[in-house]
Amino acid sequence: MTHYDLVIIGTGSGNTIVNRRFADWKVAIVERGTFGGTCLNVGCIPTKMFVHAADVAATPSVSSRYGVDEQLLGVRWTDVRDRIFGRIDPIAEGGSEYRHHNPDNANVRVYDGTGRFTGFKELTVDGKDGSTSVFSADRFVIATGSRPIVPPIPGLEETGYHTSNTIMRLEELPRRMAIIGGGFVAAEFAHVFASFGVEVTIVLRSNELLRLEDGEISARYTEIARDKYDVRLNHETVRVERRDDGSILLGMLNPDGADELIVDELLVAVGREPNSDLLNLDATGVEVDREGRVVVDAYQQTTVDGIYALGDVTSPLQLKHVANHEARVVKHNLLNPDDRIEADHRFVPHAVFSAPQIASVGLTEEQAKERGIPYVKAVQRYADIAYGWAMEDTTGFAKVLADPKSGQIIGCHVIGPQAPTVIQPVIQAMSFGLDAYTMARGQYWIHPAMPEVIENALLKLDLDPER
Numbered sequence: 414m415t416h417y418d419l420v421i422i423g424t425g426s427g428n429t430i431v432n433r434r435f436a437d438w439k440v441a442i443v444e445r446g447t448f449g450g451t452c453l454n455v456g457c458i459p460t461k462m463f464v465h466a467a468d469v470a471a472t473p474s475v476s477s478r479y480g481v482d483e484q485l486l487g488v489r490w491t492d493v494r495d496r497i498f499g500r501i502d503p504i505a506e507g508g509s510e511y512r513h514h515n516p517d518n519a520n521v522r523v524y525d526g527t528g529r530f531t532g533f534k535e536l537t538v539d540g541k542d543g544s545t546s547v548f549s550a551d552r553f554v555i556a557t558g559s560r561p562i563v564p565p566i567p568g569l570e571e572t573g574y575h576t577s578n579t580i581m582r583l584e585e586l587p588r589r590m591a592i593i594g595g596g597f598v599a600a601e602f603a604h605v606f607a608s609f610g611v612e613v614t615i616v617l618r619s620n621e622l623l624r625l626e627d628g629e630i631s632a633r634y635t636e637i638a639r640d641k642y643d644v645r646l647n648h649e650t651v652r653v654e655r656r657d658d659g660s661i662l663l664g665m666l667n668p669d670g671a672d673e674l675i676v677d678e679l680l681v682a683v684g685r686e687p688n689s690d691l692l693n694l695d696a697t698g699v700e701v702d703r704e705g706r707v708v709v710d711a712y713q714q715t716t717v718d719g720i721y722a723l724g725d726v727t728s729p730l731q732l733k734h735v736a737n738h739e740a741r742v743v744k745h746n747l748l749n750p751d752d753r754i755e756a757d758h759r760f761v762p763h764a765v766f767s768a769p770q771i772a773s774v775g776l777t778e779e780q781a782k783e784r785g786i787p788y789v790k791a792v793q794r795y796a797d798i799a800y801g802w803a804m805e806d807t808t809g810f811a812k813v814l815a816d817p818k819s820g821q822i823i824g825c826h827v828i829g830p831q832a833p834t835v836i837q838p839v840i841q842a843m844s845f846g847l848d849a850y851t852m853a854r855g856q857y858w859i860h861p862a863m864p865e866v867i868e869n870a871l872l873k874l875d876l877d878p879e880r
């Protein structure tokens with residue numbers, strides 16, 4: 414049986430581990446799908462390329478507030494789509510080609526197929542070409558990501574539906590689209606398709622969109638979304654069927670009774686589950702938790718010595734920057750087994766590229782309350798800073814929570830233009846222990862740029878003068 418020094422299963426962030434420092438290792442990489450994983454092929458990168466096109470398409474609807482009258486003449490969907498995938502698909506192919514054939518990878522063998530453990534540190538790969546390969550290794554990295562959850566709604570399978578994996582490759586724009594779910598994917602695709610002229614209906618069970626955000630952010634986003642889209646809160650989808658004219662009917666229940674909706678396309682966006690079940694992890698002794706996530710310690714090592722895991726298959730934070738960080742930790746620990754480092758999950762930010770954009774780091778106000786953590790808070794509206802005037806923004810704000818005594822920032826939540834960029838200095842301050850006052854007054858803030866929304870929020874904090 415072939416024996417490797419290292420086997421990587423999954424080519425999302427897992428693929429970033431192997432470089433020249435592993436030149437004298439015998440390495441295998443296993444991939445069942447498209448090389449490059451979720452972020453490149455069906456996640457962050459294409460979605461944000463669509464989001465930018467949507468931002469452009471949405472501009473004429475607001476430009477008159479600046480005294481500029483514009484008209485959207487049309488959205489050439491296939492041109493939008495083909496520009497995006499015309500750029501991305503070759504990158505995935507190039508990545509695969511590089512690993513398969515480039516002399517840099519003379520020590521690397523790529524297996525195109527699905528890996529599953531068939532013994533202790535023994536993997537069997539069912540190849541896409543029908544072959545079966547069995548090999549062993551000293552070390553493994555499980556980096557198999559996650560996949561969209563498909564809820565057991567009667568009629569869903571027979572009717573057909575899209576997930577984030579397929580919706581970006583539609584042949585044409587539908588007239589009407591329903592999105593089941595009220596999280597990241599729902600918020601981003603609602604913006605994309607509504608900006609392109611599709612009538613979007615969001616159907617969700619809870620009474621708020623993006624309900625895991627800070628309460629004031631979810632409430633503001635929900636209010637804005639209800640103005641733009643048909644949002645059916647507190648609606649449980651209980652059946653789906655295809656009608657004779659090809660349209661799709663959703664049967665829903667809400668506290669007032671039954672409700673129906675007819676659309677042309679259906680996007681299911683109710684979360685993602687870890688790809689741990691395909692791996693037969695019992696065979697090698699790797700444990701998973703109740704949600705199916707691979708259990709790891711602070712070094713990203715699983716319950717088996719020498720088997721590491723990273724990214725969506727192990728983390729409740731299904732974000733590319735988390736997967737990338739964990740990949741760097743795993744790489745270091747593989748190369749330096751006697752001097753391992755721990756992953757740092759203290760201040761993991763996230764952003765939703767919806768309209769408006771949202772970004773967040775640290776505790777929400779609700780979490781601070783629940784945990785009994787003392788805090789002071791300040792809110793700064795975009796409407797009251799110079800660039801907010803320029804944009805005529807009326808709904809955006811930045812909210813900062815800080816420890817009243819030390820001034821350390823414990824959370825920051827932003828809804829409004831450039832939120833994912835505006836929040837970055839706060840992530841830096843939290844990561845390096847800079848207190849709110851020093852952060853605000855210890856540096857220049859470019860005037861009149863958007864980060865002034867953060868500067869002003871920091872200055873409004875009612876911190877203990879003795880700190």
Ligand SMILES: Cc1cc2nc3c(=O)[nH]c(=O)nc-3n(C[C@H](O)[C@H](O)[C@H](O)COP(=O)(O)OP(=O)(O)OC[C@H]3O[C@@H](n4cnc5c(N)ncnc54)[C@H](O)[C@@H]3O)c2cc1C
Pocket residue numbers: 422423424425426427443444445446447448449450451452453455456457458460461526527528529556557558559577598688691692723724725726730731732733734735736
């Ligand atoms: C629509 C969408 C938008 C997103 N936008 C953002 C964003 O803006 N910012 C952000 O931070 N995050 C975003 N994410 C999340 C981000 O894409 C993921 O957190 C990240 O890609 C996870 O990386 P990973 O390496 O853990 O897994 P993946 O990139 O999913 O890689 C796992 C790979 O393993 C392969 N695989 C699985 N099982 C096996 C097996 N048994 N054998 C062989 N191969 C296997 C899969 O085919 C896949 O290629 C988005 C996700 C989605 C779906």
Ligand SMILES: NC(=O)c1ccc[n+]([C@@H]2O[C@H](COP(=O)([O-])OP(=O)(O)OC[C@H]3O[C@@H](n4cnc5c(N)ncnc54)[C@H](O)[C@@H]3O)[C@@H](O)[C@H]2O)c1
Pocket residue numbers: 564593594595596597598599601617618619623624650682683684685730731732763764765766
């Ligand atoms: N900008 C980004 O970073 C970005 C963008 C897209 C996706 N992602 C990642 O991908 C993950 C998946 O995104 P998502 O939007 O699918 O999940 P999500 O967890 O963000 O939201 C899921 C939504 O579906 C609802 N829901 C759950 N089960 C349901 C059911 N049976 N019926 C109806 N509604 C149900 C939940 O209440 C929630 O509103 C995100 O959690 C995030 O980590 C990140």
